[in-house]
Amino acid sequence: MSSGKLQTLDRGIALLMQVARSGGGLKIADLADQLGLHRAIAYRIVATLADHSMVTRLPDGRIVLGSGAIVLGVHAEGSLRTMARPVVEELAAETGCSAFLSMAQGEDCVAVLSTEPREAFLNVHYRVGTRHPLERGASGIAILSSRPEQPGESEAIRAARRDGYAITRGELQKGAIGISSPLRISTEGLQGPGFEGMEFSVGVVALDDLDIERVSAAVRAAAAALSERLGRAG
Structure with a gap:
């Protein structure tokens, strides 16, 4: 040295x-x-x-x-925030909901990026660093649905795996509806650590009733777009 x-x-x-x-x-x-x-x-x-x-x-x-490594990284140029923010902002604008990116840290789900639509009168604020158990909330359930099926897992996880998105009502905040989809990042043929081994989901949260079909389609499309972006970052 x-x-x-x-x-x-x-x-x-x-x-x-x-x-x-x-x-x-x-x-x-x-x-x-x-x-x-x-x-x-x-x-x-x-x-x-x-x-x-x-x-x-x-x-x-x-x-x-851990989440600290990601939170540190999102403040650097060329980081996760730089790559993910355009997709998350577009999702917020398209759905009129607060949109966010979350990742798994051990048994918890942690928000690493959040944005709100500019035109909405009332939004649910989803603070970066917010954490909750993976089994609660659409973002954590979406991540669990991307894993292999496990004995005794909840119907919510099975439904999310089948539908491509998780939906919860009032689990983390009274009156709030959350919809999230898991990222499926392929790093085949890429060099460098990239985001291998990290588990993410992208989603929205709102207080009003949502057009579930329209919003879930937008969330799934955002997850696909972001999976491709992060996969290219390896």
Whole structure:
């Protein structure tokens, strides 16, 4: 390591990049081996990064990127926000609803981008960083529907998998209706970590009754367009 570098910071960044490149996440023992670190050091680095939501530990022990890494990234040029915002803004304008992009972080769903239609008289504000369990709300259910079928999963997840979108009423806010579709990002043949291993959904929320057929079609189209954009980013 060259003079002037902070070894702990250098190791932390290296570990974070290794997690990003892994796609599906890595266990601490694997990270230690790949980076040539003692397992105890790798564990402390992971714990520090987790305290800042840069990584999160799944129930099976795999370490994956956390919402902090995405929130940090959306403030950089060429980042997720730059690529996703035009699609999310178009969805808000087309539907007249607040539109948002969410991602899975462990057992939670976290909003990473939100925008509101300019012409609407009353909107539901969906704040970036808002989180809730994946099993509640259309955005989380949509993400769960993109995973392989699991024993005992809810009818809402099965319906979302069948229909291509999830719809919920009043689950996260009284009177609010949410519709979301999962992103299906293909990185086949691409180089670099891109967004492999990350799970996203895009959707809308409104207080008024929606034309479900029209709005769900717009949400599915936005999910397809955004999946293609993010897939090309690898």
